[in-house]
Amino acid sequence: MYNKVDGRLMQAGDRFEFGRCPQGPNGEVEPITWRVLHRYSDSLLVIAEYGLCNKRYNDKFYNESKCITWSNCTLRRWLNNDFMKKVFNAQEQSLIKISNLTNNAGPSTQDQVFLLSEDEARILFTDDDDRVMNLTKYAHKKCGLCGV
Numbered sequence: 290m291y292n293k294v295d296g297r298l299m300q301a302g303d304r305f306e307f308g309r310c311p312q313g314p315n316g317e318v319e320p321i322t323w324r325v326l327h328r329y330s331d332s333l334l335v336i337a338e339y340g341l342c343n344k345r346y347n348d349k350f351y352n353e354s355k356c357i358t359w360s361n362c363t364l365r366r367w368l369n370n371d372f373m374k375k376v377f378n379a380q381e382q383s384l385i386k387i388s389n390l391t392n393n394a395g396p397s398t399q400d401q402v403f404l405l406s407e408d409e410a411r412i413l414f415t416d417d418d419d420r421v422m423n424l425t426k427y428a429h430k431k432c433g434l435c436g437v
Contacts, residue, residue, distance in 0.1 A: 299325045299333055308376040310341055312425040321376065326413045332386050334413075336405070340424040341376075358395025359404070368402040 294305045306320035313319060322338040348363040359365055373382055385401045392398065393406075405413065414420045 299328055301325050301327055304338065308378075308381055310376040311427045312339070312341070314426040314430060316427050316431075340422045340428055342372075342428050343424060356394070359390070359392050360396045360398050365398070365400065365403070369400050372402060 294307070299305065303325045304322055305325075307323055308321045309318050310321060311318055312321075321341065323335040324338050325333050325335055327334040344364055344367065346362050346364050347357045351357055373385075377385065382401075387399050387401055388403065390398045390400055390403055410420055
């Protein structure tokens with residue numbers, strides 16, 4: 290995402306609304322609040338203020354003989370396809386940059402929406418309490434975005 294929102298240069302800790310999805314207890318569609326984790330010279334790293342969906346990393350459980358990494362998990366495909374199309378309009382989608390991600394346990398990927406690595410979470414949040422992600426009321430009750 291570019292480093293300005295509504296003409297305002299964003300800083301770490303700033304919040305803004307972008308995209309819409311079911312969040313209220315009865316599935317009311319509301320703007321998504323994002324928190325800026327880091328500002329780069331031409332882009333922002335952001336995280337949703339609340340967990341929007343309670344979805345598994347991968348749809349199937351595999352034993353150790355089949356390693357599921359970020360590059361081949363079903364959550365990655367869902368985030369960068371269905372999620373993108375459901376919560377962001379075409380103009381918003383065009384503002385979300387593609388990130389080149391280096392993965393320690395698998396091939397590198399290029400994604401618009403992704404999970405933070407463990408190291409990033411340790412660096413970008415102040416403490417364990419800050420790392421806790423609370424779900425929206427709707428995601429806690431039922432996740433209409435992912436069909437849970």
